[in-house]
Amino acid sequence: MTGTILRIVVSGLLNGSIYALVAMGLSLQYGVAQVLNIAHGEFIMLGALTTWTLYTGFGINPLLSVAISGPLLFVIGFVLHRTLFTSLKNRSPSPAALEGNSLLVSFGLMFIIQNIAILRWSALGKSYKYLDTAVWVAGTAFRVNRLVALAVAIGVGVTFYLFLTRSRPGKAIRAAAGDPATAGLMGVNINRVLPLCFGLGAFLAGLAGLLISMCYTGSTPFMGLSNTVIALIVVVLGGLGSIPGSFIGGLILGLIGSIVSNWDTALVVVAFYAIFMILLLIRPVGIFGKK
Amino acid sequence: MDITRFIPTNRKLLLVGLLILIIFLTTFPLYSKEYYIRLMAIIFMYIVLAVSWAMFSGPTGYMSLAPAAFFGVGVYTAALLYQLKGPLLPLPAIIVVGSLASFTLAFLTGLVTLRLKGIYFAIFSFGLVVFLKELINYLEIHVSKVGGRHISYVSNTTVFYILLGICVATLLTAYFIRRSRLGLAMQSIGGNEEAAAHMGVNTTRVKILTFAISAVFMGAAGATTAPRLVYIDPGLAFNVTYSFIPILMAVFGGMGTLYGPVIGAAVFAYTEIRLRQQYPYYYMLTWGIILIIIIFFLPAGLAGLIPKLRDRLGGPISKLRKGGEAEEHAHT
Amino acid sequence: MHILEGQGVTKLFGGLAAVSNVDFHVDQGEIVGQIGPNGAGKTTLFNLISAALPFSSGEIRFKGQKLNGLKPNQICQKGVARTFQQTKIFADMPVFQNVLVGASFGTPNRLSQADAAREASQKLEFVGLSAMSATLVKDLTLVNQKRVEVARALATKPELLLLDELMAGLNPTEVSEAMELVRKIRDEGITIFMVEHVMKAIMGICGRVMVLHHGEKIAEGTPQEISCNKQVIEIYLGEEAHAGS
Numbered sequence: 001m002t003g004t005i006l007r008i009v010v011s012g013l014l015n016g017s018i019y020a021l022v023a024m025g026l027s028l029q030y031g032v033a034q035v036l037n038i039a040h041g042e043f044i045m046l047g048a049l050t051t052w053t054l055y056t057g058f059g060i061n062p063l064l065s066v067a068i069s070g071p072l073l074f075v076i077g078f079v080l081h082r083t084l085f086t087s088l089k090n091r092s093p094s095p096a097a098l099e100g101n102s103l104l105v106s107f108g109l110m111f112i113i114q115n116i117a118i119l120r121w122s123a124l125g126k127s128y129k130y131l132d133t134a135v136w137v138a139g140t141a142f143r144v145n146r147l148v149a150l151a152v153a154i155g156v157g158v159t160f161y162l163f164l165t166r167s168r169p170g171k172a173i174r175a176a177a178g179d180p181a182t183a184g185l186m187g188v189n190i191n192r193v194l195p196l197c198f199g200l201g202a203f204l205a206g207l208a209g210l211l212i213s214m215c216y217t218g219s220t221p222f223m224g225l226s227n228t229v230i231a232l233i234v235v236v237l238g239g240l241g242s243i244p245g246s247f248i249g250g251l252i253l254g255l256i257g258s259i260v261s262n263w264d265t266a267l268v269v270v271a272f273y274a275i276f277m278i279l280l281l282i283r284p285v286g287i288f289g290k291k
Numbered sequence: 292m293d294i295t296r297f298i299p300t301n302r303k304l305l306l307v308g309l310l311i312l313i314i315f316l317t318t319f320p321l322y323s324k325e326y327y328i329r330l331m332a333i334i335f336m337y338i339v340l341a342v343s344w345a346m347f348s349g350p351t352g353y354m355s356l357a358p359a360a361f362f363g364v365g366v367y368t369a370a371l372l373y374q375l376k377g378p379l380l381p382l383p384a385i386i387v388v389g390s391l392a393s394f395t396l397a398f399l400t401g402l403v404t405l406r407l408k409g410i411y412f413a414i415f416s417f418g419l420v421v422f423l424k425e426l427i428n429y430l431e432i433h434v435s436k437v438g439g440r441h442i443s444y445v446s447n448t449t450v451f452y453i454l455l456g457i458c459v460a461t462l463l464t465a466y467f468i469r470r471s472r473l474g475l476a477m478q479s480i481g482g483n484e485e486a487a488a489h490m491g492v493n494t495t496r497v498k499i500l501t502f503a504i505s506a507v508f509m510g511a512a513g514a515t516t517a518p519r520l521v522y523i524d525p526g527l528a529f530n531v532t533y534s535f536i537p538i539l540m541a542v543f544g545g546m547g548t549l550y551g552p553v554i555g556a557a558v559f560a561y562t563e564i565r566l567r568q569q570y571p572y573y574y575m576l577t578w579g580i581i582l583i584i585i586i587f588f589l590p591a592g593l594a595g596l597i598p599k600l601r602d603r604l605g606g607p608i609s610k611l612r613k614g615g616e617a618e619e620h621a622h623t
Numbered sequence: 624m625h626i627l628e629g630q631g632v633t634k635l636f637g638g639l640a641a642v643s644n645v646d647f648h649v650d651q652g653e654i655v656g657q658i659g660p661n662g663a664g665k666t667t668l669f670n671l672i673s674a675a676l677p678f679s680s681g682e683i684r685f686k687g688q689k690l691n692g693l694k695p696n697q698i699c700q701k702g703v704a705r706t707f708q709q710t711k712i713f714a715d716m717p718v719f720q721n722v723l724v725g726a727s728f729g730t731p732n733r734l735s736q737a738d739a740a741r742e743a744s745q746k747l748e749f750v751g752l753s754a755m756s757a758t759l760v761k762d763l764t765l766v767n768q769k770r771v772e773v774a775r776a777l778a779t780k781p782e783l784l785l786l787d788e789l790m791a792g793l794n795p796t797e798v799s800e801a802m803e804l805v806r807k808i809r810d811e812g813i814t815i816f817m818v819e820h821v822m823k824a825i826m827g828i829c830g831r832v833m834v835l836h837h838g839e840k841i842a843e844g845t846p847q848e849i850s851c852n853k854q855v856i857e858i859y860l861g862e863e864a865h866a867g868s
Binding site: 036038084087088091096097099100101103104105107108109110111112114115116118119225226228229232233236240266267269270273276277280281284 | 352353354356403404407409410411413414415417418421422425426428429432433531532535538539542572573575576578579580582583586587590
Binding site: 472479489491 | 673675694695696699700704705707711712713714715716720721723724725727728729730736775776779
């Protein structure tokens with residue numbers, strides 16, 4: 001009995017902390033960089049597949065390969081914002097127009113990235129085994145890679161959460177997420193901070209992808225879409241514009257998913273959407289959102 | 292002799308042109324090869340999707356990413372009711388049911404999300420496609436225990452005519468909405484939603500209504516296209532690509548006008564059919580790039596270029612006409 | 624019965640009271656002004672009346688009917704129209720269409736399309752913009768954009784018109800023209816409640832003035848009485864008097 005509970009909790013925290021990383025990244029991009037990046041899942045996919053290539057092609061340990069894939073994705077995100085979205089911001093006549101336009105641009109981006117990935121990696125599923133041995137805790141078996149991924153995800157997540165809530169630059173970022181215009185007036189260098197946060201969001205997505213590829217088999221160029229949707233649900237759950245909220249929301253959703261999965265795996269996605277709809281009906285601002 | 296009297300006015304030219312087009316299209320299957328009938332039917336389908344998307348998202352500025360969801364509902368309704376082992380209803384009835392199902396879904400979705408800020412609507416509309424795919428997948432596997440469904444055959448010609456009809460219905464609806472109070476209300480919402488509300492517009496009701504109406508045609512198109520797909524499963528029916536392509540077409544042609552999406556649909560539908568076999572992944576890549584380029588450099592689409600062209604070409608012809616008018620005045 | 628009446632009107636943003644326990648009234652046929660330093664709560668009060676913002680507490684009644692809980696479009700149809708501090712025009716639409724929106728949706732009884740069009744034309748003539756019917760509003764000068772906003776609000780056939788800093792950004796000639804327009808509107812039988820910083824307008828056309836400061840009403844009276852009120856002079860007019868405006 002304790003074994004099952006332990007398994008559910010570990011699984012829930014693992015998925016939840018991965019959701020949290022992804023959602024915090026998305027929240028950074030929407031809150032600060034003012035782009036609802038529906039191509040976010042594609043960065044997760046790039047992270048996963050890049051890790052696969054680095055491990056199976058070059059023998060680089062996935063945990064170390066973040067030193068390559070991380071900065072790579074950060075740069076891609078930074079450059080994309082600096083070239084596309086900053087320019088869009090300057091051309092858009094109103095915030096509503098900017099929101100609409102950047103949504104469509106990221107929609108186009110989704111297909112571009114996905115198709116580049118298909119051309120590079122083909123549509124077949126990619127898997128690898130790393131730290132695939134079992135370890136026994138409290139009479140239940142866990143795979144080492146999942147425990148390591150859990151540790152990394154929680155570690156990065158908590159560090160980032162503390163950075164946002166305790167440090168000065170972190171608070172500045174949260175302020176900018178709440179009100180980018182005023183932050184600009186307060187001396188925050190918008191032209192650098194916005195692409196920076198966008199790139200940071202891409203980095204988090206790539207890291208999440210790395211962890212996913214470590215724990216789960218069958219990474220394909222199509223894995224981005226469902227991850228994006230889950231990330232969106234988490235961001236709404238936590239509160240649009242609240243990055244710490246995304247962290248908490250991710251963990252909650254992960255745990256709920258794990259509990260439902262224990263009963264019927266296929267119902268998990270359905271459960272997520274049910275939560276989403278109820279959320280929109282009774283408290284759209286989410287847990288930490290402001291009315 | 293005043294030859295300028297024989298230069299036709301814009302309106303007469305347009306009506307004559309439309310009449311010729313209608314005659315051409317209605318008799319098309321009589322003298323064309325199957326391949327071209329199929330091609331035209333697909334063009335009609337995309338026109339319906341692009342025009343109905345622009346019907347709502349054009350004037351209001353609320354970007355809906357849900358066309359694939361409503362299209363998919365139509366497709367899957369047909370899959371359920373038009374089975375190979377014996378259709379439960381005749382095809383026209385199925386199309387009506389599919390349209391109603393899409394309408395209902397859009398109405399409920401709108402009811403929940405259109406009273407909130409636009410970003411929630413965008414998020415929900417995006418997720419809707421994936422949600423429906425997963426939900427129906429689950430139901431099919433666990434409840435009906437079916438993997439995929441096979442549909443009865445329908446001839447290319449029948450599909451052609453039905454889609455032509457739906458296409459005309461969509462265009463007429465879009466045309467009349469634009470000129471109606473509803474159209475004015477939507478434009479005001481797109482102009483400044485808060486001001487519109489303060490001028491008496493019931494913004495939520497207007498949005499939900501138009502959104503639901505646009506879904507009707509998407510569902511109809513889906514139900515009609517289903518027989519051509521022959522085999523249907525949730526993944527095939529609910530595919531985000533069916534949201535992307537109509538949006539690309541409408542934005543390319545110009546989502547602020549009625550004819551813009553039509554032009555965009557014709558152009559891209561034709562190229563899609565040609566490219567799909569040869570370069571399945573390259574063409575989607577290119578289209579993503581094209582969408583981004585259009586948003587940056589031609590946000591009003593091709594239709595935005597037309598006023599500029601008219602200024603350039605109008606010179607010689609209008610001079611001629613002005614000369615004729617001066618003569619007329621001289622005679623009275 | 625006052626045409627517009629507020630009791631204990633309060634609006635809190637977090638811990639900050641933007642409007643604090645304000646009682647006010649406007650009588651039919653009056654032109655009442657609201658003045659006060661920036662951030663005093665004047666526009667917030669308008670936003671509460673028109674339901675652009677929800678109440679924290681208090682009550683506002685129009686012709687005896689509670690406005691609490693109604694939506695902006697309902698309040699407009701009851702007969703309260705407004706303009707905005709930052710003009711919220713429909714920029715990409717022609718002038719005529721802008722005003723037509725008001726006539727089509729904001730009137731107490733729904734007008735036919737023909738009647739709405741007639742109403743819109745009339746209001747455009749009233750504000751002096753008939754010649755520009757077809758021009759896109761974004762191509763107009765600021766003063767003409769403000770005229771469009773006024774015409775649009777008038778097209779809803781209001782009994783009460785809220786004008787939010789109509790004169791802001793206008794040169795002295797334009798201010799005089801605007802003052803004339805406001806008088807014309809009052810002569811049509813419409814009650815006016817206006818927020819203004821331009822003292823010339825307040826002194827020139829308002830019959831009564833209320834002063835807000837830090838969300839509270841600190842004074843009320845005729846323009847003469849207000850300009851002599853020591854507290855008001857200290858807080859608000861004093862700076863301007865020194866500046867010589």
